[in-house]
Amino acid sequence: MAASRLCQRTLSAFKPSNRLWAPVSLRCTPSQVTQQHAPRVPSCFSLTTQNLDAFSSRPVARAKLLLNGILEESKRPDIIFLQEVTSDVRTSILGNPKVREAFLVTDAEDKTSFEGVPFANMTLLSSKRFALDLELLESQKEEGEVERGDNFVLGPVSRVKLPSKYGRCALSVDIIPPSTPTTAYRLINVHLDSLGDTFPYRTEQMEILADLLREPGCSGGLIAGDFNAISPEDHALLDKNGLVDAWVVLHGGEGLDGATWGVGVERDDGLTAGRLDKVAVLGVEAKEMEVLRPRLIEVPKPGKDSDYIPCSDHYGLRLSFSV
Template identity: 30%
Template sequence: MSSTTQSLNSAIILPETRSGAPLEGWPASPKKLYTFDPSKSTWINRTPVTHAPTYPVPIMSLAVATWNVDFMAAYEKSRLKSALDLLQALVTPLLVPCIVLIQEMHDNCFNTLLGHSFVREWYDVTDVSSYSWENFTSNYGTVTLVPRVLAENVVSVFRTKFRGSKMGREALFVDLAVPTEARAANLTDPTGSKQEAQNEALKILRIANVHLESLRGSSDAARVRQLASVASFLSASKIHAGLVGGDMNPIAPSDPGLPTRLGLLDAWVECHAPPTNVSPEERKEKRQAVEDDGFISRGGEAYDDPAGHTWGYQPTNRFPPRRMDKVLFVGGLKAEKIEKIGVGLKVVPETGDDEEEEEEEEEAQEMERSPVWVSDHYGLLARFQVQPT
């Protein structure tokens, strides 16, 4: 057995440590991947999870959707269903597989998620209850939906705690095998030394799902440590490309430019930043106060792009709108397109979606239901080319 196959079979690929010092987010906790079994009408564990795939699908391009679906607002089940309905409408026409990263998934919404026909037919999921979250006592967390067409590419699923997080935050990782061109050309022969040589050529595409520490104060330094931890996992050896999406909460002076300092590219910047050959006057017009959010453009200039704001409008509040949600990447990926989703999206809640409402059902039935925001965050939908390994 080759060393690569052994590593894939026996352990999660971890960042290198300096002098054995523990990493932020250490240790990595292996998790399962679940698939829907229509014959049993239930979700079952897809095994094995950590393995060297025999028939990994060539991944030339892929899409990634990320969305904080707001666990705090009422009618969380109706709101999640509406979000999934929109994702279905957006993802179904795509000609590439789309990985979905969900943050602030309420722990009482798993039946809504797992019962949605789109999820059952198209996806495997990393979680079927909150018990698989590292902070399983929390009533919200992260879930990643892996396209079923990529199920044979899944090498590992794992979570890492963010040490010292006062909010129980963690990172959720999914590793996908990316065959080299040589391997992709020989997928039909899984026997003998040829298969052994092909295993040697496997590279990993690592996808992370995060909700970084909220608020100010000690959370400012925590976010720096948390994103640095994720960046180290995305840049580990044998990782061909790494991507992290989610709610980054960039609300402190230390947050602008942090991805760049950690060696991460920003998909919104790559796709929407102004060209570097514009005049200083034109560039100045593009600039906003770095304190509002800020990011580093391809020309090294820090500015804020209101078109990229994903929070602060649904509803408006005393805090300024910000580009809270981001898709960052490193290595063999090229951002082709990124857009906001769920802008202005509202839903009329279903009866019985809120416990307090159930207690006042008769009164609620007499009142006309008003639409509510699906989330206080917009989502993002990004598309990438996977560079040859």
């Protein structure tokens, strides 16, 4: 990645002994991972991506309800991408007992990513699927190798500054399969620029993101989150950049079955329901995908009956894929 655009971040794990989040010092590259000699079948992972809607009433309560819904599913995802995370919502996420117990989290080390912007994105990775034994890791670092059975090894975590009207960044995490240690797959959490006048920014952003999946040592991966795809030209950007739209390949591109924003809402600006949220893949196989309808939350009104609003103005997406 271009150094001028790159801000190195880390993943953190919650330590019950001192009740603090501690950065996990993983600076692995594909060449440092020892190959496993047994043949490997493709590994399957599940991803949920959700825009939390930073600006509606009760943002912390809504985010908590959305996240608990994701975590309470019988098939808890291995990877969670969140967009429009405010500083207060970040604090709530880091205090969630289920998150503390089962996930590694980006941006727990400090609030740098939340300075000067109304919100940022965060990524959560299952500690069961991606964690390394830190003591084992340290002992093997001295020998110049890292080994961890079937678990994917975690590589660099980065924020990539994008050309943007709104200060948007892409949040990238590399994962390295033990069966093919000379390469990595990249998981990129995005929130592209909003509204119609920023289409030129989104065009450039997609070119940069597609290039990140083709860098030397990277065999592809996925880009997921809020693409703000509000026009036919937006929907053409994936094909233009050689990326596969997971929803289209699994469900086709006709109709609004995959709409994630503006569903059942009449707007004064003329925008209608659309598939603003997407998952784009390269070098991995999309298996199953569905739209997640947000729960409702009560918004009390003094002297009146309470309103009930969706926890987000975006529907979420759940994807299973194989590497």
